Amino acid sequence: MIPFRFSILDAIRLIACLWFVAANTGFAAEYRVAHCLKGCPIEMNAGNQLIARAIYALSFNSDRGAADWLAYRMRPGALGIATSLSRDWVDDSDLPGLEQTIAVQDQSAEALGLIRARLIPLVSVAATPYWHEANLLSASTLRTVNLDRGAWSGLEWSLRNLVNRRGDVYVVTGPIYGPEPDTSHEPATAETDLPVAFFKLVATQSGALSVFRFDQAFGVYLHHCEARSTLAEIETETGLQFFPDWERAEFGRETLDTQLGCR
Template identity: 30%
Template sequence: MKKTLSSLLLIASALFSGPLLAANCVYGCPTGKSGQVIERSIYTLQNNASTKFADWAAYHVTASTIDGPTRTRTWKADPSIAASATLEPADYTDANAVLGTDRGHQVPLASFSNTSDWAMTNYLSNITPQASNLNQGPWVDLESAVRTVARSGQDVYVVTGPLYEWYFGTLPQADEAHTIPSGYFKVVITDVNGWVEASAFIMEQDMARSANFCATEVTVNEVESRTGLNIMPTLPSYKESAVEGQTGGLSAALGCK
């Protein structure tokens, strides 16, 4: 039986214990946490069997992946993950009424609406209970800003994921243990002929819908410190200080200056 390219990449990563090199990850996929890595055409993520959510998800947005037709949100458990390690649609019952949360995409559907695999963004491995005000306010504003950059012709790489720094709540109808994030990070990266620029953001679950995402910008180093991840593990060391230690790399492009 022939193995797929994705399977071979995952096997190679396990054998050599180095960063996973995937098309969705610029300068290697994040390292620092263990879990099942799922590589798909439009994103790569690492599932956490304890929290039941992805510790990180990486994706690559271009002008050709966006601006497709209106797509539906039909939620499904991830077929590549054991039932004991992920959630299923029924676990979200009454979540909005009790917690005020949406089923929030880590990899946004709108960034891949013009691809044939857009429905994979609706797998629950890519979803978390995200406060409606955050999901429909500054979070979606940042996602829209990323697509604006891609629409201009730039390839944009994004790494996103949860933070667990304080207790937010529990899904009222979930029948298995899980941990809802207290906030989220998103790192936006461009690489033009080796010239790397990045901007990182951290947003809390209790943010106001009217909040400006620009005010949440931090350094990549802060994201790494608070998550325990190495966001770009193969980034050359001589570039790290400029790219990861400073803010503002893509601020103007994202509409923040």
Template identity: 30%
Template sequence: MKTIIKASIVLTGLCFAHSANAANCLQGCPTGLNNGNTIERSIYTLKNNRYTKFADWVAYHVTTNTMSGPSRSRSWKADPDLYSHYTLEPNDYTDAYATINTDRGHQVPLASFSNTADWKLTNLLSNITPQSSALNQGPWVRLETAVRNHVSNGNDLYVVTGPLYEYYFAELPQANEAHTIPSGYFKIVMEQSGSTIKASAFIMEQSASRSDNFCNTEVSIDEVESRAGINVMPNLSYNNAQVIESTVFGLINELGCN
């Protein structure tokens, strides 16, 4: 039986100064991993990695107004705001499913922004990684659905998601540029109500089974930060960060895990 420690904290001494990308992030956008460009967009902020060719992290804010729009298409495009040798192009994904059984996996899910004018931005390849089909269509999408289910009840959620590179997974068979496919992924879900923050963090491997329960993959934010090399909420004071980032299960009930 798991001991449930609620990752909830009443924050004191917060700085509410807003940077240009603050709308997509809670307590500041992540810092660390300075190997590329940070791109701010209306519906997300991402940090591209020029060496792996994928985003180190993407931060976004899901509300009742951003989701529940009509069904949207998936038309993949290279990111026009990145040099071509810093990102991948649609042809690089040719034969990926047939040879390494991966999907074009959104880091920012299209369904969470289907009701926005800029939903097409989720289909830029800077927001995409080769994600195992079993993971993408199994526990990963169920976590994304759980986020939207909670938001549909009137609760805004902030999310930071990104890749881990802890072992070799595969290579895109038709890619003409050097790249590194992630071995796994993290997703941190955060909610602020007044001066209280709740958070739950998850790590899932590319080797995940389609039937895996995302609830069993929860970890602390500290573990994500250690393994990903980032600071998720840099504007938190040291004392506040010590509490909220070291504990787990803050949003476990809200995300449908009992």
């Protein structure tokens, strides 16, 4: 028999990523991804690959060559200074061939004025030993410079202030490709695999929720509060069901808008 080897690093990573909840009968068990508050998003594309890492979880859509969503928990102790950290993109060994797909996407993106950007900000995980996971190509997307350095950056700054004042919050973010989700399951083309917008959901254990939707053309001079949206709108556009284990009647009664600088 070949011995099973499980390193200490593997153990730490598994504990960081997963909760194990034993069922009451037999050997049945349920696995929950700790980065996803009240369950990871439920999606229509059953072929997606769920990847759980130390600082986030994501659902990778191989047809598009990009993540449909990425979930992470923001903690005061994880925030840090990223000035000295590398920002070089890193190929993902879990997804062979992704680097070539990314190269094709970047060729199309350059002509449209898009840049490769992170779904999880480096500064939000800079104080962890796993900050390099934010540089993996599977956790990247294509955004306009104005959005990335404008309202998107402003919301990230407000989020860090909120976490420093209040404590942990959970974030789910990802691309939007059109007013309705694509159910064709056909491989994406250079024209269809570019996001037209992005969503960011910010929630707490108590059920407070704020929802934002940013068009790629969102003006650099606009405040992130002008991008507020509703959970229903984002679910309609993406085909995702967020926070599936939460009773809707108990969820979202309160928002974090005021604490994020919105009136």
